[in-house]
Every structure is written in C-alpha cells, then in structure tokens.
Amino acid sequence: MTTLWVAYEGVRYPVVVRAGLFQELGRELDALGVDRARPLFVLSDEAVGALYGARVEAALRSAGYAVARYDVPAGERSKSLATLEAVTGAMLRAGIDRRGVLLALGGGVVGDLGGFAAAVYMRGIEYVQLPTTILAHDASVGGKVAVNHPLAKNILGAFYPPLAVLYDVAALRTLPPREVRSGYAELIKHALLSDAAFVAWLHQAAGALLRLDPIVTAEALVRGIAVKAAIVADDPKESRGVRERLNVGHTVAHALEAAEGFGGLLHGEAVAVGLVWETALAVELGRASPALLTEVVRLVRAFGLPATPAEAAAAGLLRRAADAAAWATFMRYDKKNRGRGVRFALLSAPGAVALVDVSPEALTDALAAALRRAEEAARAIPAPEGAVRLAPPHGGPDAAVDGTPLGSGSEPATGRMSTGGSPDAAAGRTPAAGPGSPAGASAERAPAGPVAEEEG
Ligand SMILES: NC(=O)c1ccc[n+]([C@@H]2O[C@H](COP(=O)([O-])OP(=O)(O)OC[C@H]3O[C@@H](n4cnc5c(N)ncnc54)[C@H](O)[C@@H]3O)[C@@H](O)[C@H]2O)c1
Ligand SMILES: [Zn+2]
Known part of the structure; x- marks a missing residue:
C-alpha cells in the first residue's frame, strides 16, 4: 500500500493506492472521520456501476452506512450540465443533505462530474474519489472538477479538493484495452514534465504497463501522482x-x-x-x-x-x-x-x-x-x-x-438509480503497490x- 499526501494552502488529503480497497471502504471512511449518520451517495457510470457498484454499496452497508447509488451513461458526454442536473436531482430524491458525502466511483468523467456536483450541491458537500481508470491517477489529484460546454472542454468548474482519493488498483484489470492505452497518455505527460530519468523508465516499462503488471503499474501511478501533486502544491x-x-x-x-x-x-x-x-x-x-x-x-x-x-x-x-x-x-x-x-x-x-x-x-x-x-x-x-x-x-x-x-456534447444523458442488485464482475486482487519514487518537476x-x- 502507498499513501501520498496532497498538501497546499490549508488543504491536505490522502491518496491511498492499494489493491482490494473497495472491500474495505467502511474502515477507510471511518478513518476519515465520516460518521454513520451521514448519508452516502455513490455516483458511477453504467459500466463501472455494473462491475463494482454492488461491491462498493455492500462494503459501505455492512459497515453501517446508508447508501444510495446513481449511474450516469459511460463516456465523456456525461460531463455536461444536463447530466449534472440529473445527478443533483437524484441526490435530492435520495435525501442527501448537507452532511452527505458523495463517492465518485469511476474514471475521470465520473470524478470531474461528481466533484463538480459535490461543489455546487447545497453550496458544497464533501466527496471522496474512488478512481477506476489509469487516467484517473491524474484526474483525481488536484481538486479540479468540471463539466464541458459544447464549445469548450472543462469550462464550467471549480477548484474543490476531495476528502480523500481511495484508488483500488485491482479494478484496473477490467479496463478495456483501448482505455488502458488512453490512460497512459497522462503518464507520458507526467514523465515529460518530470525529467529524462522518468522518460527513460517509462520507455522500458511500457510493455509491463500495457500488460497491467500490478507492481510496475502501481509504481507508475504513484510516480505520476507525485509529479502532479508537486506541481499542484506549487500553484x-x-x-x-x-x-x-x-x-x-x-x-x-x-x-x-x-x-x-x-x-x-x-x-x-x-x-x-x-x-x-x-x-x-x-x-x-x-x-x-x-x-x-x-x-x-x-x-x-x-x-x-x-x-x-x-x-x-x-x-x-x-x-x-x-x-x-x-x-x-x-x-x-x-x-x-x-x-x-x-x-x-x-x-x-x-x-x-x-x-x-x-x-x-x-x-x-x-x-x-x-x-x-x-x-x-x-x-x-x-x-x-x-x-x-x-x-x-x-x-x-x-x-x-x-x-x-458538431457541438452536441451536452445532450441530456439520463442515468439511473441503483436497484442494489447489479452484478459485480470485478476481477481478482492484485499485489499491493510498491513504493514509488516521487519525481519533482521543474x-x-x-x-x-x-x-x-x-x-x-
Ligand atoms: N480533473 C482533472 O484534473 C483531470 C485530469 C485529467 C483528465 N481529466 C478528465 O478525465 C476524463 C477522462 O477520464 P477517463 O479516461 O478515466 O474516462 P472515463 O471516466 O470516461 O472512463 C473511461 C471508460 O472506461 C470505463 N471504465 C472505467 N473504469 C473501468 C474499469 N475499472 N473497468 C472497466 N471499465 C471501466 C468507463 O465506463 C468509461 O467508459 C476527461 O474528461 C478528462 O478531461 C480530469
Ligand atoms: Zn488531461
């Protein structure tokens, strides 16, 4: 297990990287000081919700939390004002009050949308990121949350840091190959922003990373998070x-x-x-x-x-x-x-x-x-x-x-509330993450x- 801390200007939150975290969510929320009287709202997308939603809900219920879940359609088009309205409507209907905590279970789309929903719902409730993609090693760190406008990406958003990022790297095993490749683009960026040593390491690690070797992948994600966290802390x-x-x-x-x-x-x-x-x-x-x-x-x-x-x-x-x-x-x-x-x-x-x-x-x-x-x-x-x-x-x-x-990115996307009985086809556990070597950026x-x- 690796825990990195993102810290700047009065903000301080942990990024926990560990295989099997989703089963232990009750304990993790406990450690964050989230008491059982606070209603939880799990936001996911239809693909991730089908894979991991039931498992996450069960882990939280067995720890004594009250949970509602809502899944938006998978994909970038859910990062829209129309979907935000649907999500916040579901939150209202689920009785989420100001003490509520939103858990964003998914990739960068759910993270950005969920973080923005948390930022604006009742003028701000707390939220936790539960990233499930490689790309989300970037998206879940730094507190930038947003939806798109048809004319411009991420143009409606906020700086709104989460309570924590709980990254269950075992979930990466179900990613479609195209999403695996796509997710590494931000890691290439972090290496290029870091130094020649990270770039050289990435070249030689590419094969293992594409195979999702658990040790090498976890190290890469931790290194990428460290690069991003250092830059965010600076500005x-x-x-x-x-x-x-x-x-x-x-x-x-x-x-x-x-x-x-x-x-x-x-x-x-x-x-x-x-x-x-x-x-x-x-x-x-x-x-x-x-x-x-x-x-x-x-x-x-x-x-x-x-x-x-x-x-x-x-x-x-x-x-x-x-x-x-x-x-x-x-x-x-x-x-x-x-x-x-x-x-x-x-x-x-x-x-x-x-x-x-x-x-x-x-x-x-x-x-x-x-x-x-x-x-x-x-x-x-x-x-x-x-x-x-x-x-x-x-x-x-x-x-x-x-x-x-062209420009139809904000078409209404309707989601659905969980019935609590969706299949949970998540892959097996992977070994724990090895310690990374944070690379500074200059x-x-x-x-x-x-x-x-x-x-x-
Ligand atoms: N806030 C930030 O700082 C920041 C940084 C980088 C990127 N982003 C944003 O992140 C978004 C992209 O994120 P993304 O690439 O994670 O996309 P995504 O959230 O759309 O996830 C990719 C796809 O993979 C599926 N999926 C996710 N996890 C899965 C799993 N474990 N198993 C099987 N399928 C899974 C999803 O259903 C989705 O279809 C963009 O909108 C981008 O702007 C934000
Ligand atoms: Zn990006």
Missing part, C-alpha cells in the same frame, strides 16, 4: 503560471475533443496527439529540438497511441477529418488564454516547459506547419516490431461512431521564440 489555483504546465498537449487535445462533440476520440488519445503536435509547434518556434519530437513520438508509439490526427482518423478514432483551421477555432475558447492569443504549454526538454501565447493571426499557419512536421516525424518512426498496434475502437465503451452533429526558461510569451 493550487493556477494563478502563478506553474500549474498550467500540466496542460502540455492539452490545448490541442481539448480542441480535438470539442470538435468531436466530446464523443469521438478518448481524452488520452487526444492528449497523445496533442503532445506530438504541440512538441512539433515548439520545434517550429525554435523552442525545442527535433530530437525531443522524436522522443515524444517514440513514447506515444510505445503505448499504441495515435501520434497524429491522420493516424487517429485511420484507426477510426476520429470521426471528423477537420483541418488545422477548424481546430484553431476551438482553441480560441481555451481557458488558459489571456486576451486574444492562444496559450500553449510547450516543452523544450523533459522537465522544461514554458507558457507561450500565439497570436490569432499567427495561429493557423503555425499549427499547419507544426502538423506537417509532426506527420513527418511520425512517418520516420514506424511502430516498433511487437509493439501494440493502433486498433479500431470496436467494443470500447466510447466506441460508438455515429453521425452526431521548469526552465526556454529560448525566446517569434511569438509573445509568458514564462511559467
């Missing part, structure tokens, strides 16, 4: 230009997701493309070397993730073959932006990031040139022998490829580029 409210570094790859990623109506490629897949494209932009702007771009493409390849929009489209992950200009339109709504420019967090080396504002006049051309460079770099590095191949998304929970019109001044800039 909890994103007011000092430090935390924005976590947005490496995300200006592009969020635009791709919004352009897809939050229903096409997965967040991690968008981040993989974003890391490559934005590193190519850094090279274009004279801020990074082509060798760094090669490194990023190799990392993305090692985890079977798409390196470019064309690769994502060829694998059936991207529904709309838009052009750089169309994506640039969505980038203008990015919440990092100040004034008219579009802000990117650009790497110049592992551990070295600067915030760079690109003017609207320069944006389209700069992005198009960077995309050409990214595609060239991707062509030069074929997938290594034996590497995971990009697979079409058949069968994945987000796999539906329909003709939904930022150095990158060389000046031909655009306005603000250093992180």
